[in-house]
Structure formats: structure tokens, C-alpha cells
Amino acid sequence: MHSLFSYLKTPPVNHPQFWIAVKATLLIIFILLGVYLHLPMVHLSTLAFGVVAAALADHPALYVHRAKAMLVMFGCFTLAAGSVTALYSYPWLFALGLFSSTFIFVMLAGLEVRFGPIAMSALILAIYTMLGYGQYTGQKWQQPLYLLVGALSYVLLSFIINALKPNQNLAQQSHTLFTLLAKYQSQKAQFFSKYHNDETLRRNLAGLTGEASSALAQMRSLLVIRQAQYPKANQNSDYLDLFFKAQLLIERIVSSHVNYAQLNQKLSDTVISQQLHFIMLGLAKRIAWQAKPRPIRDRLQHEIASLAQTLRGNYQLKRTLGEVDYNQLSFMLNNLSEMERLTREKTVFPSHDFKFEQLPVLNWANFWQQITQPTGLLFRHALRQALCMLTGFLIIMLIPGPIHGQNFWLLLTTLLVMKPNYAATKQRLVQRIVGTLIGIAIATGLLLLKLPLAMMIVAVALSCLLFFWYFSHRYALAVVMITIFVALALQLLGVKSEFTIVIRMIATLLGGLLVYIAIRFIWPDWLENHTQQRTNTLLTRLIDYQSLIFNHYQHHQADENEPYRLARFNLHVAEAEFVKHQQALFAEPSTRRRDVTLLYHLTGYIHSYIAHLSTLSLYRGRQLSPQASAIIIDIGQQLTASLNQLRAGEHSPEQLDETTLTPAITLKLRELMPNLHGEELLIAFQLQQLTSNLCQIQAQLAERQNPIPSQL
Known part of the structure; x- marks a missing residue:
């Protein structure tokens, strides 16, 4: 009922x-x-x-x-x-x-x-x-x-x-967008609840990312339409700023700083998991209010600062977690603090004279x-x-x-x-x-x-x-x-x-x-015929975004310029289309959805890859040691080369480099780890997770190309 x-x-x-x-x-x-x-x-x-x-x-x-x-x-x-x-x-x-x-x-x-x-x-x-x-x-x-x-x-x-009321549609769409982002943040808070399944939760988050990215794309379309009505309309309203804030929040919400299962296990005897759960739910409420700002009466800023102070003075916790996990938890809290600031302050779009491309004629x-x-x-x-x-x-x-x-x-x-x-x-x-x-x-x-x-x-x-x-x-x-x-x-x-x-x-x-x-x-259009195209499109957008991130690492810059914003936007939209495609396959006849289970798992692995890549993007422009910078750039090139290989090939085992990719990067990271500290340790963790996710993606694509024959 x-x-x-x-x-x-x-x-x-x-x-x-x-x-x-x-x-x-x-x-x-x-x-x-x-x-x-x-x-x-x-x-x-x-x-x-x-x-x-x-x-x-x-x-x-x-x-x-x-x-x-x-x-x-x-x-x-x-x-x-x-x-x-x-x-x-x-x-x-x-x-x-x-x-x-x-x-x-x-x-x-x-x-x-x-x-x-x-x-x-x-x-x-x-x-x-x-x-x-x-x-x-x-x-x-x-x-x-x-x-x-x-x-x-x-x-x-x-x-x-x-x-x-010329901005009525924009007001409604911005509310829809931030509501979906709030749902994502609320779901992500479940990582710190007692009863959840990591893999299922990640796939649910991938679906929510798809919905939020579709809403972001719709808001962009409305901004383009509004600009076509009145060329300076977007510059005279706050909706361009909201569009930019939504992109910044998506990048931070999606980012994955820690191994949640491992961290939860180590924090089982503390109240820190409950505090993190409370903070993330509080952020979800804040995000939902962004389209219609209201006076902030919560204690979220104080709660984050208080937890950060507890972490700094708790040497027993540092010994329990170990240096790597302790650093990851600290940086995750920094990210939550930055999200709290974004939801509290007005965010101004970088270019006041910015204009979208014209509507297609x-x-x-x-x-x-x-x-x-x-x-x-x-x-x-x-x-x-x-x-x-x-x-x-x-x-x-x-x-x-x-x-x-x-x-x-x-x-x-x-x-x-x-x-x-x-x-x-x-x-x-x-x-x-x-x-x-x-x-x-x-x-x-x-x-x-x-x-x-x-x-x-x-x-x-x-x-x-x-x-x-x-x-x-x-x-x-x-x-x-x-x-x-x-x-x-x-x-x-x-x-x-x-x-x-x-x-x-x-x-x-x-x-x-x-x-x-x-x-x-009559000329049926089966979705399985479009799977390869959808996959390649997503890989292309992933490569574009990843290449810009490592390029920024190489040149020690963190520009929120238009190429970077567009690459990030296109990646999230491509992921949304991929998720929709995977979900729609369930409605096809059983003989036409052989890929549905593989794509179901692939969706989770790709979303995890994007989450760790988004985390990596947050630390662009940091001053790293020359040795760390060189190895990070080298690993980035290997990751990009592997993605290019996946996009260009038929995904047969001979074209994959799964057996050599992980050891090669692990060797580089092992060489790098003793000399790392602070943010460099977090970056190394993200590179490890990217490598692991990439191998999972490779395995899924190889299985799709060469399915295991059924046993008679």
C-alpha cells in the first residue's frame, strides 16, 4: 500500500x-x-x-x-x-x-x-x-x-x-539539479552506516550521477536558450553562477578519498563514522537549498572544524589507522569542509562575459x-x-x-x-x-x-x-x-x-x-548495436578529462578554464548516457541483452574510476617534489595509453596489457612511496585505485568481446 x-x-x-x-x-x-x-x-x-x-x-x-x-x-x-x-x-x-x-x-x-x-x-x-x-x-x-x-x-x-517571469524554467531546473546532487550526497553518506553493500551502493551512486548529469545538461540547454533570447541575460542573473557551482560540487561529491570498507572497519570502535555520516547528511541538506538560498542555521561548519581538531590531537587514532589511512581521512574532511564553504558562500562564474555556442539552426x-x-x-x-x-x-x-x-x-x-x-x-x-x-x-x-x-x-x-x-x-x-x-x-x-x-x-x-x-x-533498432559506440564515447570523454588533469599536474596549474569545464561536463553527460543505455537494455528481448550483466558491473567500475579521477583533480597545482611529479606524470601517461588502447581496439586479450599494467605502476609507486608525505600520499592512493579500476574495466570489456562459452 x-x-x-x-x-x-x-x-x-x-x-x-x-x-x-x-x-x-x-x-x-x-x-x-x-x-x-x-x-x-x-x-x-x-x-x-x-x-x-x-x-x-x-x-x-x-x-x-x-x-x-x-x-x-x-x-x-x-x-x-x-x-x-x-x-x-x-x-x-x-x-x-x-x-x-x-x-x-x-x-x-x-x-x-x-x-x-x-x-x-x-x-x-x-x-x-x-x-x-x-x-x-x-x-x-x-x-x-x-x-x-x-x-x-x-x-x-x-x-x-x-x-x-523569463527565468522560470531555469529556476525550476536548477532546483531539480541541486535536489539530485543532494540525493547523491545523502546516498554517499551510507558508506558510513552499519548496513550497506559497497558494490550495490556504488552502482546506485552511478545511477544518481547519471540523473544529476542529465539535469546539468538540461540546465545548460536552458542557459543556451536563454542566451539566444537575450544575449546578455545569463550575465545579468545568478543562474550561470549556479551552473558553475553545480559543476564544482559534482566534482567534489563524486570524488573518493578513502577506501570506505577498510576505514569503517578501523573506525568501528569510535564515533567518527557516525560523525562523518551526520556531516554528509548535513551537506546534503545544504546542497538541496542552493537553488533557493536561505539563512544557514545549522552547525555544520562547527561540526567539521571540531572533528578536524579531534583528528589532529588523537595520536592513538593515528596509530590505529596508520599514516596512509589517517592522511586519507584528513583530506576527505578537507574536501567536506570545502563543500561546506561552497554551499555557504556565493560562487561566481569565472568569466562574466562568457557565452555558450549558438542554438543549432x-x-x-x-x-x-x-x-x-x-x-x-x-x-x-x-x-x-x-x-x-x-x-x-x-x-x-x-x-x-x-x-x-x-x-x-x-x-x-x-x-x-x-x-x-x-x-x-x-x-x-x-x-x-x-x-x-x-x-x-x-x-x-x-x-x-x-x-x-x-x-x-x-x-x-x-x-x-x-x-x-x-x-x-x-x-x-x-x-x-x-x-x-x-x-x-x-x-x-x-x-x-x-x-x-x-x-x-x-x-x-x-x-x-x-x-x-x-x-x-520492421528495421528494429536493438540497443546492443549501440553498446560499442556508447562505450567508446565514454572512454573518449574519460581520456579528455584525464589528459587535462595530468597536464595540469605537469605544469603545476589548477585552472578552471573553459576546456577543463567542458571536458568535465562532457564526461559526466557521457556517463549519464551510458548508465541510461545499460538500464534500457533490461527491456530488450533476452536474446538481445547478452551484455546487460557485464555492463551492469562495468558501470560500477567506471563510476569508481571517475570518482578517484575526480579526487585527483582536486589536488592539481600543488607543489610536489620533482621526483613525485615525474612519476605521477609517467603513471598518468600509462593510464591514458591503456584507455586509448581500450578505445581503439576490439578488446581482445592480445590487445590488453592487464598483466603488465598493474606491476609496472605498482613498481613506480613502490619507488615513490618512501619519499612521499601529506598530499603526495593521497595522490599515490588515487593512482593505485585508478590502476585497480582500470584492470577491472579491461577485464569486463575483454569478457564482452570474448564471452566464456556456456557448458552443455
Whole structure:
């Protein structure tokens, strides 16, 4: 029961979708209340459908070059609704128009971030036109007109709100980002709890890193969009500073200064583990507050200073831990202290005149090239979607009797479920079918109750609000709500929805079956075919970041310049994409996920490697002895060479140097250790851990390339 309530829990009100939900709901309430002014409900319901279509197209990029965006939106919406109205009575021309428009719109959605939501919403608007066409037989051109007016009302309201609160999306995204970073820090605190599994915890942290890095990438996209609106907007707000602070915090949060299992064992008879656990949880709270700073009333700074003082004066503890572990614990505490300072003070972005690259512009030559490339993934997805829509319409045509508007639920299911690959489609397919059937049952029950008009309006508005609010959080619940909305809105439109429940259920099931056949057998795009590319991309980003770190060690510098920031950012985004890829493989057929277990372990090893590399990055620019510097640079070159070898090769055992890499670096470190002290000891520990992780990564990649044959 607890898990059910947790699933039904609404997302936070500061989520970007909430404000889309509020705008659409208020506008729909305002429109439907027009019935008390004796306006025809059929027109008002059509306006409501137009509002929903425009809200589905809402995206931050819509507010860049607003006139151009509005022109594109209403061009697409007019083409979609107008072509359905013009060709509805000519089935074969309608089929041709449905196929070609679906193909073109899906191609546009995949090519241009600003036009993508508009293109998909135009297709949804076309199906809304099909669903309500029967109510406008006498004056059929009124329907596309009212749909466009409804969409225009939402766009104008959004433009007004955006002008009044231009940074709303950035504020919401920064809150999401720091909340995820706080979750990571809170999870990391579990290393100092009594009951945890190190390996499981590391993989959980890798997943959270992926989510946080995706949120960081989204915030960067919003900053780019904001800059495109107003070139100096980012310099006149604090969001660039927050973006920079988030990058600094990620590097410090991810860093791994100690061997947690070994340290916990040695600290078992002390209260230090509990103190560290408390401090890390306190930092998690601080991090969560960064997007909306508040007065600091905790004693975190005092707690860290007090623990540091205890460590300095506790010679018994130093003997118990040994010099290496004692130093590692001290430096970890220094890192926590620096994070406390970062969360207490305002962090200023290094370059006040910094500008991101410009938004990509739609290149019609590139668009044409994509259309004429049958082997491209986008082309295949668009053609698969168009074939599904065409086949769905032919099925509707084969049903005896006149075409019933509710049969077009089949096309709506097909359009909303189909994704570019099998894994994403399978997940969406189950949620769509179950959500639609539940939604139809609830909507039918409401209709059979013969609710008064005022309660019907409330039900329509509430279902709209919950649909957009849940849309990117709980898709199955969002489907339930949009199904209720469409059914009730169609009832207001004049369609006797309570008598079409069987039609909708059959149409939903047929649409789901059609999508499954298409994604399974028509040019299926299996994720395992992309594993090598994802791995190489991650290794490339890892090499770029690592090379800059050792370059800084070589030149005794610690610049937070743009190349370094970009390399760090790209690495975390690449890791996020790799984690998503590994998790999505679980949805593939069993014959298509032979790598899933290997990648599951590989994710943990790579995250551990990045954690130790991040720790190493924190000590760039330190004054080290010449002998230590030379050996550190030499080891760095060996590590980078091995990563290059992994990236360039097929990962066969002959190309790996696993047997010689560890002894070679161990020998170097053994030569170095007697002459080390302070930070140099910590750096040596990180190099040891990097070497160990690298060997684990090598072993996993070798096993993937040369799996052990099963025993018969």
C-alpha cells in the first residue's frame, strides 16, 4: 500500500510540467465557463482540444524568436487540421496525406529541438480533428478554425507569462539539479552506516550521477536558450553562477578519498563514522537549498572544524589507522569542509562575459540529406511510424459500415507509443495500454453517473491538470488522465462517449499490437548495436578529462578554464548516457541483452574510476617534489595509453596489457612511496585505485568481446 501511495504521489510544484499544467487548466476552465454565456459547447470543447495540443508543444525553445516559432507552429497546425478536414471524405487521398505528413513531421521532430514538440503536437492535433470531425459535418471548416484559436490562446498566455517571469524554467531546473546532487550526497553518506553493500551502493551512486548529469545538461540547454533570447541575460542573473557551482560540487561529491570498507572497519570502535555520516547528511541538506538560498542555521561548519581538531590531537587514532589511512581521512574532511564553504558562500562564474555556442539552426540541406538516407536511424523511425499510421487507417477502412470517429483512437495509440527503439517502445506500450484501459473505465463510470455540467467541467479541468503534471514523472498515470480528459471533452463535444467504450478498448489494443509488430520486425533498432559506440564515447570523454588533469599536474596549474569545464561536463553527460543505455537494455528481448550483466558491473567500475579521477583533480597545482611529479606524470601517461588502447581496439586479450599494467605502476609507486608525505600520499592512493579500476574495466570489456562459452 505504501508503494502505491508513493507511486500516486504528485511531482513537486516547482517541476517545469506543473506550470504548463496550470496554464492549460486555467485556460480550459475559462473557455468552458463560456457555456454559461450561452456559447455552443461544441465550439468550446474544440477550443479546449486546441489548448491541449499547444500545451504539448510547449518548450523553452518556443520563446526564442517568438514570431518565427508562432509562424512554424500555426503553419504545422493549419496543415495538420486543414488536411484532415479537406481529405476526410476521400479515403485514398487521406491515406496518402496521413503517410506523408507523418513521415515529414517525425523527421522534423528528430532534427530540430525547437520544432520537434511542434511537429509531434501537430500530428496529435490531426487525430483530435479526426475524433471530432463527425460533429462538424455541416460546417466542417469551423473545427480547424476553433482548434487553431484554442492553440493561439495558449501560446499568447505563455508568451505573456514568459515575459513576466523569463527565468522560470531555469529556476525550476536548477532546483531539480541541486535536489539530485543532494540525493547523491545523502546516498554517499551510507558508506558510513552499519548496513550497506559497497558494490550495490556504488552502482546506485552511478545511477544518481547519471540523473544529476542529465539535469546539468538540461540546465545548460536552458542557459543556451536563454542566451539566444537575450544575449546578455545569463550575465545579468545568478543562474550561470549556479551552473558553475553545480559543476564544482559534482566534482567534489563524486570524488573518493578513502577506501570506505577498510576505514569503517578501523573506525568501528569510535564515533567518527557516525560523525562523518551526520556531516554528509548535513551537506546534503545544504546542497538541496542552493537553488533557493536561505539563512544557514545549522552547525555544520562547527561540526567539521571540531572533528578536524579531534583528528589532529588523537595520536592513538593515528596509530590505529596508520599514516596512509589517517592522511586519507584528513583530506576527505578537507574536501567536506570545502563543500561546506561552497554551499555557504556565493560562487561566481569565472568569466562574466562568457557565452555558450549558438542554438543549432535548421539546415534544410541536412534535412534533405536525412530524408534521402534510408539507412539512417531517424529515417527508419519516421518510415516505421508512417507505415504504422497508414496500416492503422487501412484497418479502420476495413471495418464494416461508415467510418466511426472513435476508431481513430487506434491512430492515437500508434502515434504516442512508437519510439525510435524497441526498449523505449516496450516500456511506453505497456504503460499506454494499461493506462488507457483504466482511463476508459473511469471515464465511462463518470459518464454513466450523468454528472451536472459544472462537475463535468471540473472533471475535465482536473484531468488536464494531472495529465500535464504527471506527464514526465509517471507516464502511466498521465495516460489515465488524458484518456479521461479526451473522453469527457468528446462528450461535451457531442460524442456519446459512454457508448463507445468497447470501440476505444479494441482500438487501443489493436494499436498496441500494431506498434509491437512494427518495432519488433520492421528495421528494429536493438540497443546492443549501440553498446560499442556508447562505450567508446565514454572512454573518449574519460581520456579528455584525464589528459587535462595530468597536464595540469605537469605544469603545476589548477585552472578552471573553459576546456577543463567542458571536458568535465562532457564526461559526466557521457556517463549519464551510458548508465541510461545499460538500464534500457533490461527491456530488450533476452536474446538481445547478452551484455546487460557485464555492463551492469562495468558501470560500477567506471563510476569508481571517475570518482578517484575526480579526487585527483582536486589536488592539481600543488607543489610536489620533482621526483613525485615525474612519476605521477609517467603513471598518468600509462593510464591514458591503456584507455586509448581500450578505445581503439576490439578488446581482445592480445590487445590488453592487464598483466603488465598493474606491476609496472605498482613498481613506480613502490619507488615513490618512501619519499612521499601529506598530499603526495593521497595522490599515490588515487593512482593505485585508478590502476585497480582500470584492470577491472579491461577485464569486463575483454569478457564482452570474448564471452566464456556456456557448458552443455
